[in-house]
């Protein structure tokens with residue numbers, strides 16, 4: 001049974017705050033010490049709490065660097081424990097595809113931001129629409145997480161992280177829709193306004209979806225594999241995933 005230790009989260013949150021106010025060697029050492037000895041999920045909850053308290057996610061960079069030092073081996077360890085075709089393996093492979101889309105989105109947005117008018121390069125907006133559709137096509141990926149993986153974690157009392165992941169899915173669904181709609185209407189709409197919306201939305205999606213994928217790959221999935229210690233249950237979960245279906249970009253599907 002998994003329970004998040006509220007006291008430890010409070011202590012960690014305080015250290016993280018201190019760290020963000022100025023990275024002194026002492027604060028860094030203290031944070032590294034706590035981060036190395038803490039459950040990754042608790043760390044993730046503490047990070048989330050700072051964001052809820054009004055901290056800009058970009059400001060969590062110092063912490064992220066330390067966090068990444070500690071977590072860098074988690075994905076490698078996880079991949080060694082699962083076979084191709086395991087539902088977590090498929091989700092990880094899909095994450096790689098989604099990250100490729102995000103790199104393309106970042107590049108295309110940079111090009112769009114240099115334009116003065118739609119007619120300069122209309123083809124960029126056709127590409128942007130196609131990319132927005134690709135990102136929206138990840139819906140089946142998120143459904144498999146929400147309807148198959150998360151409920152099994154929640155049954156084991158791992159509810160904080162799944163709540164955060166569900167919230168992020170919903171938030172990103174809205175932004176993806178805005179991106180697609182703006183790409184569709186920019187030819188007839190106000191170019192400057194639409195361009196600004198594309199810039200803000202693309203940057204938001206790139207940053208937050210990368211961060212979301214990172215948390216799942218390095219924290220949530222390794223936790224899931226530890227918590228769900230039953231090969232036949234994983235096989236049943238895979239069957240439920242097959243029923244939900246896969247994304248157009250899922251390799252081998």
Ligand SMILES: [Fe+2]
Pocket residue numbers: 142145165169212216
């Ligand atoms: Fe997710």
Ligand SMILES: [Fe+2]
Pocket residue numbers: 091095141142145213216
């Ligand atoms: Fe995911």
